Amino acid sequence: MGSECQVVGSNKATILALGKAFPHQLVMQEYLVDGYFKDTNCDDPDLKRKLARLCKTTTVKTRYVVMSEEILKKYPELTLEGIPTLTQRLEVCNDAVTQMAIEASQACIKKWGRPVSDITHLVYVSSSEARLPGGDLYLARGLGLDPETQRVMLYFVGCSGGVAGLRVAKDIAENNPGSRVLLATSETTIIGYKPPSADRPYDLVGVALFGDGAGAMIIGSDPVSGSEKPLFELHTAIQQFLPDTEKAIDGRLTEEGISFKLARELPQIIEDNVEGFCEKLIKVAGFDDKEGYNKMFWAVHPGGPAILNRIEKRLDLLPEKLNASRRALMDYGNASSNTIVYVLEYMMEESSKMKNGVEKQDGDEWGLILAFGPGITFEGILARNLAV
Numbered sequence: 001m002g003s004e005c006q007v008v009g010s011n012k013a014t015i016l017a018l019g020k021a022f023p024h025q026l027v028m029q030e031y032l033v034d035g036y037f038k039d040t041n042c043d044d045p046d047l048k049r050k051l052a053r054l055c056k057t058t059t060v061k062t063r064y065v066v067m068s069e070e071i072l073k074k075y076p077e078l079t080l081e082g083i084p085t086l087t088q089r090l091e092v093c094n095d096a097v098t099q100m101a102i103e104a105s106q107a108c109i110k111k112w113g114r115p116v117s118d119i120t121h122l123v124y125v126s127s128s129e130a131r132l133p134g135g136d137l138y139l140a141r142g143l144g145l146d147p148e149t150q151r152v153m154l155y156f157v158g159c160s161g162g163v164a165g166l167r168v169a170k171d172i173a174e175n176n177p178g179s180r181v182l183l184a185t186s187e188t189t190i191i192g193y194k195p196p197s198a199d200r201p202y203d204l205v206g207v208a209l210f211g212d213g214a215g216a217m218i219i220g221s222d223p224v225s226g227s228e229k230p231l232f233e234l235h236t237a238i239q240q241f242l243p244d245t246e247k248a249i250d251g252r253l254t255e256e257g258i259s260f261k262l263a264r265e266l267p268q269i270i271e272d273n274v275e276g277f278c279e280k281l282i283k284v285a286g287f288d289d290k291e292g293y294n295k296m297f298w299a300v301h302p303g304g305p306a307i308l309n310r311i312e313k314r315l316d317l318l319p320e321k322l323n324a325s326r327r328a329l330m331d332y333g334n335a336s337s338n339t340i341v342y343v344l345e346y347m348m349e350e351s352s353k354m355k356n357g358v359e360k361q362d363g364d365e366w367g368l369i370l371a372f373g374p375g376i377t378f379e380g381i382l383a384r385n386l387a388v
Contacts, residue, residue, distance in 0.1 A: 011221050013173040014230035015166075016180075018345050019108025020338070021100045021217040022064035023188070029060050029208075036207060036231055039072055040079045040195035047196045047204065054208035059305045059326065063211030063333035066096045066188040081193050084255035094129045097186035100214035101126075101135065102142040104341075105184050108216035109143075109195040113227060116143055118180050119218075120128075123169045125154045125161040125185040125337045130253070139184055157301055158249065160373025161185060161337030162215065166235040166381060169219040179220060186214035192258040195313075202261055209304055211333030215341025226378070231348060232369075233384040236284050241375040242273055249374040270372055271310035278315070278368060281382040285366040297367030297385055299343045302329035307372070324350060329356050340371055351387040364388055 012073055014330050027035070033052050037043065075088045085362070093342050109116055122145065126138035136153040152172070156209055169181040189210050223230045248263040257272060263269075282292060301366050302325040313324055324346035332342050351364070365388050369381040 011174055011177075012325065013170040013219050013221050013234045013352070014223055015234065016218040016223060016228050016230055016346070017112035018218055018231065018341055019104045019106070019111060020213065020341055020345065021103035022213045022332075023066045023096065023100065024284075025065045025068055027063045027065055029055050029058075029062065032208070037196065039061070042196050044196065044198065047198060050201065051196070051204045051208060054204055057305065058208045058333075059210075059330055060333045061330045063328060063335075065212050066092065066190050067193060071190070074150060077212060078193055078377060081195055081197065082256070085252070086255050086257060088278050089193075090130060093188050093191050094131055094135070096188050096190070096212075097126050097129050097365075098142060100134055100188075100212075101139045101184045101186035101216070103137065104186070104214035104216040105143055105182060108182070108218055109326065114180070114217045117352045118145060118291070119145055119149060119182045120179040121169070121181040122151045122175065123154070123165045123172070123181060123183045124151065125157060125165040125183070127156045127158050127161060127251075127258075128187045128189075128191045130155070132229050135186070143182075155197045155215065156253075156374075157252070158340070158373040159301055159334065159335065159336050160371040160375075160377050160379045161164045162340035163369055163371035163379035163381060164239070164373070164377075165337070166217065166219070166234070166340070167239065167379060169217070170237055173219050173221050174226060177221070181219040182221060183217045184214065185216070185227045185341065187336040187338055188212040192260060194259075195255065200259075204262060205262060205272065209334050211335045213332060213335045213338045213342075215338040217341065223320075230386050232344070233386060234381055235384060236279075236281060236382040237380070238280060239377065239379050240277060241377045242269065245269055245376040246374070248376050251374060266376070267304070267306040268312045269376060270307055271314045273283055273378065274311055274370075275314055277378045277380060278370075279382050281368055284382050287366075293364075294321065295364075297347060297364040298322055298325070299340065299347050299367060299383075300325045301340050301343065301371035303334060303372060306328065336387040340369065344369070347385070348387060351385055
């Protein structure tokens with residue numbers, strides 16, 4: 001399939017707008033180590049050196065976080081070991097993720113250009129809160145959505161949550177003519193904030209890598225000419241879990257918040273399985289071999305630099321193919337389910353430069369939107385960039 005197919009496919013879901021929002025605290029990676037050890041009253045030099053090394057290898061430069069001096073003053077127990085703090089964490093997280101989701105959704109709706117009353121469905125994704133009713137209802141209320149708006153909520157899907165939510169939104173849009181689906185994701189690391197410990201060295205990876213924020217998209221089929229501008233057409237979506245890998249990303253919600261263990265072999269597992277997964281999608285676009293990979297765009301959730309490097313190596317991708325993913329990681333860290341929104345925004349920025357002749361790059365009309373999460377679960381969508 002080539003450039004002759006610029007008209008949106010009949011009944012195919014499209015992304016009509018993107019939006020994002022962040023908390024007010026911007027953390028510069030170069031100052032993170034000293035600040036974190038000061039806030040947690042820890043003076044272990046070995047752990048401090050290890051975190052400093054990790055902060056350099058993550059390639060992250062800046063991140064936004066909900067955590068603040070005010071929160072630590074109100075809940076000093078968050079910096080202590082072995083103290084039940086789940087109630088306190090959820091008091092902060094539940095409000096924070098709702099506010100960020102509202103702001104990201106409002107930014108997205110503004111770019112979309114149609115009234116909020118035209119939203120018919122809501123898909124809400126978060127691994128940072130727990131309550132009944134869920135965050136989907138509080139988001140709907142905060143935006144002033146119609147009480148008859150149909151809601152779906154995806155909880156604790158982790159880093160694959162943004163693409164999983166997009167897959168669900170695509171199915172809703174294509175099976176409900178005229179519908180307009182708001183997908184919102186919102187995450188904060190406070191749910192897992194802990195003091196450094198030699199017994200949990202893997203926690204330092206999260207400290208060096210993860211960030212907070214929210215993302216939003218409007219998804220719908222058959223865009224209205226003149227009032228809607230489709231960005232990406234969502235052609236085919238698939239999901240796959242890898243048997244016997246559920247311990248590779250192991251998260252437990254305890255009285256001390258959520259605790260994660262990431263297996264050292266996680267990047268290798270993804271590398272070993274990513275090509276077979278991608279092949280199932282790209283054949284639909286008429287690409288049959290690795291040479292076709294560099295004729296496509298790649299919107300990959302940046303779980304970390306090791307994962308991006310392994311994917312680039314296994315698929316023989318040109319370095320620039322993962323530019324958007326690397327930029328999102330550098331500017332926002334791994335913000336879990338939100339990050340794919342930031343990647344797609346950078347993808348649109350690059351497409352705009354190409355279209356205006358600032359940069360020249362062949363192909364990139366067809367591509368893949370990918371993410372990997374607990375399970376290990378692969379999420380993938382074959383998409384078409386309508387801006388090239």
